[in-house]
Amino acid sequence: MVRASTKPWNPLTWIASAFLCLLLFLTLVTAGPLSAEVVDQVPRILILYPYDERIPATTIAGETLRNRLQQATAGKVDLFSEFLDLSRFPEKVHIDRMARYLSEKYADRHPHVVIALGEEATGFIVRYRHAIAPDAKIVFCGFSGADAAKLSLPSDVVGAFSEYDIAKTLLMARGLQPDARDLVIIGGSSDFDRSWLATARRSLAGPASGLRTTYVEDLTIDEFADRASHVPEGSIILVLTVFTDRSGRNFIPRNALERIAAKASAPVYGPYSTYIGHGAVGGNTVTFESVGKAVAELAIDAIAGKSIANVNVPKTFVADARELTRWGLPESGLPAGTVVSFKEKSLWETYWAAIISIVAALALQAAIITVLLFEQHRRRAAEQESRLRLLELVHLNQSATAGALSASIAHELNQPLGAIRSNVDAIEILLRKERPDLNLIRQILVDIGEDDQRASDIIVRLRGLLKKRSEIDWQEFDLNEVVNSAICILRAEAGQKSIVVSSSDPTRALPVRADKVHLQQVILNLATNAMDAMVDAAATERRLVFQTALIENSKVELSISDTGRGIPSDQLDHVFHAFYTTKPTGTGLGLSIARAIIETYGGKIWADNRAEGGAVFRFVLPLAHPG
Amino acid sequence: MTQLEPVIHIVDDDKSYRTALARLMEASGFGVVTYGSGEELLAHLPRSAPGCILLDLQMPGLSGLELQDRLTEKAPLLPIVFLTGRGDITASVRAMKAGAEDFLEKPAPREALLEAVERALLRSEIRRAELDRVNALQARLETLTPREFEVFGLIVRGKLNKQIAYDLGTSERTVKAHRHNVMEKLGVHSLAEAVSIAERLRLLDPTAKPPEDVHDAVRRTSP
Numbered sequence: 001m002v003r004a005s006t007k008p009w010n011p012l013t014w015i016a017s018a019f020l021c022l023l024l025f026l027t028l029v030t031a032g033p034l035s036a037e038v039v040d041q042v043p044r045i046l047i048l049y050p051y052d053e054r055i056p057a058t059t060i061a062g063e064t065l066r067n068r069l070q071q072a073t074a075g076k077v078d079l080f081s082e083f084l085d086l087s088r089f090p091e092k093v094h095i096d097r098m099a100r101y102l103s104e105k106y107a108d109r110h111p112h113v114v115i116a117l118g119e120e121a122t123g124f125i126v127r128y129r130h131a132i133a134p135d136a137k138i139v140f141c142g143f144s145g146a147d148a149a150k151l152s153l154p155s156d157v158v159g160a161f162s163e164y165d166i167a168k169t170l171l172m173a174r175g176l177q178p179d180a181r182d183l184v185i186i187g188g189s190s191d192f193d194r195s196w197l198a199t200a201r202r203s204l205a206g207p208a209s210g211l212r213t214t215y216v217e218d219l220t221i222d223e224f225a226d227r228a229s230h231v232p233e234g235s236i237i238l239v240l241t242v243f244t245d246r247s248g249r250n251f252i253p254r255n256a257l258e259r260i261a262a263k264a265s266a267p268v269y270g271p272y273s274t275y276i277g278h279g280a281v282g283g284n285t286v287t288f289e290s291v292g293k294a295v296a297e298l299a300i301d302a303i304a305g306k307s308i309a310n311v312n313v314p315k316t317f318v319a320d321a322r323e324l325t326r327w328g329l330p331e332s333g334l335p336a337g338t339v340v341s342f343k344e345k346s347l348w349e350t351y352w353a354a355i356i357s358i359v360a361a362l363a364l365q366a367a368i369i370t371v372l373l374f375e376q377h378r379r380r381a382a383e384q385e386s387r388l389r390l391l392e393l394v395h396l397n398q399s400a401t402a403g404a405l406s407a408s409i410a411h412e413l414n415q416p417l418g419a420i421r422s423n424v425d426a427i428e429i430l431l432r433k434e435r436p437d438l439n440l441i442r443q444i445l446v447d448i449g450e451d452d453q454r455a456s457d458i459i460v461r462l463r464g465l466l467k468k469r470s471e472i473d474w475q476e477f478d479l480n481e482v483v484n485s486a487i488c489i490l491r492a493e494a495g496q497k498s499i500v501v502s503s504s505d506p507t508r509a510l511p512v513r514a515d516k517v518h519l520q521q522v523i524l525n526l527a528t529n530a531m532d533a534m535v536d537a538a539a540t541e542r543r544l545v546f547q548t549a550l551i552e553n554s555k556v557e558l559s560i561s562d563t564g565r566g567i568p569s570d571q572l573d574h575v576f577h578a579f580y581t582t583k584p585t586g587t588g589l590g591l592s593i594a595r596a597i598i599e600t601y602g603g604k605i606w607a608d609n610r611a612e613g614g615a616v617f618r619f620v621l622p623l624a625h626p627g
Numbered sequence: 628m629t630q631l632e633p634v635i636h637i638v639d640d641d642k643s644y645r646t647a648l649a650r651l652m653e654a655s656g657f658g659v660v661t662y663g664s665g666e667e668l669l670a671h672l673p674r675s676a677p678g679c680i681l682l683d684l685q686m687p688g689l690s691g692l693e694l695q696d697r698l699t700e701k702a703p704l705l706p707i708v709f710l711t712g713r714g715d716i717t718a719s720v721r722a723m724k725a726g727a728e729d730f731l732e733k734p735a736p737r738e739a740l741l742e743a744v745e746r747a748l749l750r751s752e753i754r755r756a757e758l759d760r761v762n763a764l765q766a767r768l769e770t771l772t773p774r775e776f777e778v779f780g781l782i783v784r785g786k787l788n789k790q791i792a793y794d795l796g797t798s799e800r801t802v803k804a805h806r807h808n809v810m811e812k813l814g815v816h817s818l819a820e821a822v823s824i825a826e827r828l829r830l831l832d833p834t835a836k837p838p839e840d841v842h843d844a845v846r847r848t849s850p
Contacts, residue, residue, distance in 0.1 A: 411685065411712030411733075415641045418712070418734030422647035425737040429654035444650060451643055492712070495687050 043303045044078040045069060046111035046133060048121040052085050056254055056274040057288050058117045061142065064292030065115065065299075072300045080111065086120045087190060087243045088250050095124065103131035111136045113299050118142035119192070122159070123151050137302040141295035141313070147195070148310075158310050160294035164271040165315065166200050166238070167207040168284035172317055173236040173269045174207075176281065176324070176333040182235035183211040186224055186260060188242030188251070193217075196240040211236070221245045221259055228264040235266035239280070254278050267327045273318050276341050281327065282319030282334070290314060388470065390596050394518060395468050397593045401524050402465040408493035413458055416451035423448050461485050464517030465524075472515045472600075476624050479556050480506040482516055483546050486523040490531070490544075498539045499531055503546035510548055510556040511624040514601040522594040522605075526560045526617045529590065533564030533615065554626035555603075561616035566609045575607055594619075633748045634658040634678035636705065638668050638694070640686045644733070648681060648740075655741060665689030665697075672701055677755050679728065679747035684711035684718055692718065695725050704754050706747040710735065764824050770812045778805040782818065783825035 047065065049058045062081070069077050084098055111133045116122040122140040129138060140148075140159030148161065174180065185204070187197035197217055204213070216227050221242065228237055242256035254274045261268040261279025270280045273287040294313045301308045317338040324331055324340075331340065348355065402409070423444045430436045430444075487501055494501045512519075527544060534542040547559045567575060576595040598605040603621035610616050635657045639645040642663070649659045658678070662668040666689055668680070680698070684691040695707055706728035711718070719730040728750055729743040771779060774795075781791045788806065792799040815821050825831050 414712035414733040415644050418710075419641070419644040419647040421734040421737075422644070422651045422740075426647065426650035426654045429651070440650070444647075447643060447647065451647075454643075492685075495685055498687075498690070500687075 042076050042078055043073070043112045044080065044109055045299060045303075046080045046082065046106065046114045046136070048114060048116045048125055049081060049083045050116075050118040050121040050124075051087050052083050055252055057272060058142070060274070060288035061117055061292035061295070064289045065117075065296045068293055068296035069299060072296070073303075078109075080106075084121055084124060086124070087192070090191070099124070099128040099131060103128065106132055110134060113137045113139065113302050115295055115299055116140040116159075117295075119147050119151065122148075122153070122157070126151065126153055126157055137299075137308075139295055139298040139302060139308070141291050141298075145310070145312075146199075158298065158308050160291060160298060160311050160313050162286040162291055162313050163315060164199075164286070165203070165284050166240070166271055167203050168315070168317070169269050169271050169282075170204060170207045170236070170238065172282055172284060172319075172335055172338075173238070173267070174211075175335060176329040177234065177236055177267065178333070180234050180236045181212060182232045182266075183208050183213045183238065184216055184228070184231050184235055184266075185213065185238045185240065186216045186228070186242070187240040188244050188253075188256065189218060189246050189248075190241075190244035193241050193243055200238070200240060218246050220247045221249065221251065221256060224256075225260050225263040228260045228266075228268070231264070231266045233266070237264055237266050237268040239268055239270045239275070241272075267323065267329065276318050276320045279323070280320060281323040281329065282317065282338065284315055284317050286313040286315050287318070387472075387600075390593075390600070391470060391472070393593050394521060394597060397525070397590055398465045398517070398521050401521065401528065401590075402462065404528060405489060405493055405524070408491075408496060409458070409462060409489065411496075412489075412492040413455055416455040416458075419451045420448050420455075423451070458488070461489055461520075464520060467517075469517075473517070474513060475516055476511055476513050477516055478506075479510040479512050479519070479558060479621070480548055482519050483523060483548060483558060486520050486527065487546065489520075489524065490527050493528070494531060494544060497531055497534070497542065499534060499542040499544050501544045501546075504548060506548055508550065510550060512556055512601070512621045513624045514621065518597045518600075522597050522619065523558070523560070525590045525594050530560055530562035530564060530615070530617070533566075534562055536565060537563055550623070551620060554623050555620045556623055557618055557620045559616050559618040561610055561614060563614040566613060566615045567607055569609065572607050572609070576605065632658050632676070633751065634660055634673060634676045635744060636660050636662065636668060636673065636678060636680045638662045638665060638680060638686070638691075639683040639710070640664060641683070644683075651737065651740070652681075652744070657744070665691070665694035668694065669697060669701070673705065677748065677751045678705055679744060679751055680705050680707045681744070682707050682709050684709050684722075692721060692725070695722060695727065699726060704751055704758065706750045706754075708743045708747050761827060764813075764828060767813050768824075768828065771809060775805050775809050775812070778802060779809045779813075779821070779825070780830065782806060782809065783822045783831060 047062055049055075049062060051058060053059065066079055069079065082102060084095075086095070089095075112135075114125050114129070114133050114136045116125050116138065117140075119142065122138075122143070125132065125138055129136065138157045140153075140157065142162055144163050145161045148159070170183070183204075185197070185200055187193045187200070194217075197215065201215070216224065219227065224242065224245070231237060237260075239257045239260055241253040242251050242260075243253060244250050245256070253272065255278075257268065257270055257275050257280060258278040264279075267281045268279055269283050271283050271285055273283075273285045275283065291313050294311055298308050298311065317335045319331075319334055319338050319340045321331070321340050321343040323329075324334075334340070427441055427444055430441055483503060487503060491501060523546075527546075530544055531542075534544070541563050543563045545559075545561045547561075549557045549559075551557045576591045595605050598619045598621065601621055603619055605617070605619040607615060607617050635652045637645055637648050637652070637659060639648070639661075640663060645661050645663070649661050652659045658676075660671075660673070662671070664686060665682075669689075680702075682691045682694060691709055691711075698705065698707065707722075707726075708729040708731060709719070709722050709727055710731050710733055712733045722730055728747040731739060731743055735743075768776070768779075777795065778791060781794065786794070788799050788802045792802045795802070810816065810821065813821060813824060815824065822831070
């Protein structure tokens with residue numbers, strides 16, 4: 001870049017470049033060892049499984065081990081697994097081949113720690129450690145101290161011993177079957193199986209005293225099962241391990257036990273936790289989880305460079321509740337602290353979470369329902385109360401309206417009453433004559449009847465305004481009918497004030513559901529307001545117009561327009577508020593009551609000014625039969 | 628003037644009430660004409676027959692009081708009896724001040740109604756007689772020459788012949804002759820009688836100037 005520059009070559013630039021290059025070089029050189037160190041800090045751990053991957057004992061232990069290591073190193077660990085498969089390939093040729101293979105495989109990545117699961121894997125790695133993992137720390141697990149002694153392990157190889165105490169397993173069996181007379185002990189044909197049988201013979205001599213003890217060995221799996229099915233009643237069967245039967249067939253011991261236990265005529269016990277759930281009643285054992293955990297702790301300490309020593313994996317009694325039930329053995333006969341698996345849980349134990357949540361949900365629901373009921377009751381009471389109040393107000397307002405209209409109403413009533421009186425007087429005079437005009441008298445009587453009808457019609461129209469009621473009288477009726485009735489009541493008042501009242505010709509019936517008197521009340525209210533608003537208008541221009549219409553096929557509308565002074569536009573919304581009034585004698589309740597009434601029946605009411613002057617009040621109500 | 632039966636004019640927008648009232652009046656021996664509104668009455672204003680008007684106070688269109696205002700000029704001989712469905716003090720006072728004969732509330736008892744009608748008809752009679760007299764006097768007054776009318780105007784104001792002669796720029800003797808003629812034509816025998824006629828014809832209004840001529844004076848005396 002510098003050379004490409006058009007600037008003249010400058011010695012100062014050269015020195016600076018050289019210095020930078022040197023810095024870069026130094027950085028690269030020192031970076032190498034630094035990063036290698038970082039890689040070295042990730043420990044490599046080789047886990048040796050003695051058998052194949054299907055053996056539950058090693059699989060469970062291995063899995064627990066891996067998890068613990070991952071957890072302890074926060075994932076910064078290289079874990080390798082090798083399955084030696086020594087039960088199926090016990091030949092020395094295979095073992096040597098395996099050793100060669102592994103030594104070459106790990107030539108460039110020597111493990112820092114080798115964990116051997118079980119006696120066979122431990123023997124293997126002790127023997128070939130120099131080839132496979134020359135500087136590695138070796139830890140082991142899965143066998144007893146006695147077996148370790150037989151392996152004559154070097155002093156730097158330490159592990160977690162699993163002390164299988166077959167005597168304690170027998171103790172457990174005798175506790176459960178105190179009346180047992182026979183003890184049958186089953187073992188397979190592999191080296192491991194045979195060593196187990198030997199151990200049993202040694203350690204059971206004392207604890208089995210008083211029992212007829214039979215060792216069943218050198219049989220095929222079917223023969224084992226057959227023997228187990230013919231043991232004397234009340235026997236105790238102990239199954240050690242069957243890795244291989246007499247015919248040379250290899251087994252996962254758990255599966256072998258399963259086949260035996262399925263046919264057995266007496267309870268079967270065994271020293272492994274993996275037997276639980278596959279036909280064994282129980283036993284004294286180390287769980288493979290605890291084995292994995294114990295050896296993991298040793299490995300972690302080894303990585304950390306701490307000095308480690310042999311430990312014992314704690315033992316527990318385990319039992320299968322289903323087998324106890326199957327053989328009718330009392331749980332009370334189990335040693336204290338026995339871990340019982342597959343216990344038929346009580347409804348409560350099985351479903352406690354569900355039960356608690358259901359009960360909680362029910363309680364909550366009940367509470368909510370109670371609250372809602374209470375709330376509903378309160379609301380209903382409040383609604384009832386407010387409805388009563390409204391009805392009272394409506395009644396008061398009706399009475400007030402009736403009062404305001406009384407002069408007009410009196411006039412309206414006086415017309416027919418006056419006519420009746422005059423007609424009666426006329427008849428009286430006519431009858432006094434020598435030859436009364438009977439045709440005329442008949443006609444007069446007809447007219448009297450009509451006037452009487454007219455008077456009673458007026459009273460019927462008014463009755464609602466004066467009658468006090470404590471509940472809504474729901475009816476279905478034509479809105480036009482109420483409008484006409486209201487107009488009849490108002491006519492005299494309008495005449496008095498020289499107001500011309502007109503209404504649109506109804507094009508169809510507009511059925512609504514409400515209290516007729518309430519609607520009449522609203523209409524009278526709106527109309528009397530409108531008439532009051534026209535006091536100042538020229539007498540020839542006082543017009544009150546009622547119009548009804550169908551809106552959107554679902555609502556009915558009534559508009560009442562006047563030619564009065566209108567409403568100040570900023571007050572259009574306020575006119576329906578309680579105590580709003582422009583009249584010196586008004587209560588300001590009429591329109592707020594009108595609104596309350598209309599809203600009670602699911603409607604809406606509002607006011608507008610008309611472009612040509614005057615105000616128009618409208619309300620809409622739902623049609624009784626929409627559509 | 629031919630003597631006519633008194634007629635009762637009923638004005639009410641309520642047909643039923645109107646009819647009933649008409650029947651009662653007819654049965655009681657009166658002539659009756661009914662009208663549905665004030666406008667209708669004005670359109671068929673009765674000219675000469677005596678009678679009265681039974682008028683509804685509240686009617687669409689021309690109200691009772693508005694109609695009363697117009698009738699005072701157009702039908703002075705028909706006293707008005709108001710009928711109302713609502714007792715309204717303001718309206719009734721107004722109506723009475725404007726010369727209503729009576730003010731009844733519906734439904735009025737027959738006696739009250741008939742009494743009011745009788746009174747109104749009597750008043751109508753009196754007004755008619757009064758009018759007849761005035762008309763007769765006017766007729767006589769119209770026989771005066773302009774000069775005699777002038778002299779009459781001065782006589783009834785209490786002027787002496789001498790003063791009148793001076794005012795008119797004539798001789799006392801001529802005034803005396805005019806005075807004699809005036810007394811003769813009016814059929815009066817004393818100054819008091821002449822003053823009474825002048826008063827009745829409202830020629831002695833102190834604020835009014837003496838009339839220019841007899842025709843003007845007659846016009847002004849029309850009620």
